[in-house]
Amino acid sequence: MSFDRMILTQHLVLAFLLVYAVGRAFETFRKRAQLPGRIVEPYSLPLIVVAYVAFYLSLLWTVFDVNFRMPDQRFVVVGIMMVLMSIAGRHWAIKNLGMFHSIHIEIRDQHELITSGPYQYVRNPYYLSNAIETLGFIFTVNFSPVVMIIAAPYLLLLCHRLLIEEQALQNKFAETFSAYKSSVPRLIPRLSGVGKILFDAKLLCSRSKIKSCR
Numbered sequence: 001m002s003f004d005r006m007i008l009t010q011h012l013v014l015a016f017l018l019v020y021a022v023g024r025a026f027e028t029f030r031k032r033a034q035l036p037g038r039i040v041e042p043y044s045l046p047l048i049v050v051a052y053v054a055f056y057l058s059l060l061w062t063v064f065d066v067n068f069r070m071p072d073q074r075f076v077v078v079g080i081m082m083v084l085m086s087i088a089g090r091h092w093a094i095k096n097l098g099m100f101h102s103i104h105i106e107i108r109d110q111h112e113l114i115t116s117g118p119y120q121y122v123r124n125p126y127y128l129s130n131a132i133e134t135l136g137f138i139f140t141v142n143f144s145p146v147v148m149i150i151a152a153p154y155l156l157l158l159c160h161r162l163l164i165e166e167q168a169l170q171n172k173f174a175e176t177f178s179a180y181k182s183s184v185p186r187l188i189p190r191l192s193g194v195g196k197i198l199f200d201a202k203l204l205c206s207r208s209k210i211k212s213c214r
Helices: 003-029 044-064 073-100 125-140 145-173 175-183 191-213
Strands: none
Touching: 003 044, 003 073, 044 125, 044 145, 073 125, 125 145, 145 175
16 A cells, blocks of 8 residues: 555544544434433443543554554454444344333343344344444554453443343343243354344345435
8 A cells, every 4th residue: 555545544534533433422422312220330331431431542542653554445444344234233222122221231121122123133233233343443553452442341340240240131021031041042043134224224235225215
């Protein structure tokens, strides 16, 4: 990669990170209509927010570093595509959760077990999307050792929170959740499910285009 192209790529990655940070904060903390409930293990939210902010600052520091060598543009494209996939995955999960979505681990008296949309393929699509986002950013900064080291605690806390949430759902729904667990994988969709996800995504895009034409 030529020096001029490397500088341009570095500036584009930096701009993407700054714009994405604003969008991510808005997505996470904007107020949505939701039902009040009992918060489980409230300490987990500030912990994971701090870990994510540290991870994101490490990304910015890495790109700002004068000694940083940008990866091949193909790595940058793959990384950004993974991040964009994570946005779509989280949006899909939030939309299907509706009134039951919360940034806390929150159980309501009127809680329903959501098994539609992405939840028919994996039990934790929101967490899967966050993991894909993290890996995408690691691609984008050329597998920076500093970024990978700081990403590790965030990913561990993500797994910890996932387990807490599943236990809360198990306590709430008992045998219903056990049956759901036995038929739907935790994080990695089955091969048969991947094809259906792609088909559903294509169908959703087609419907969106039809609506926009009306």
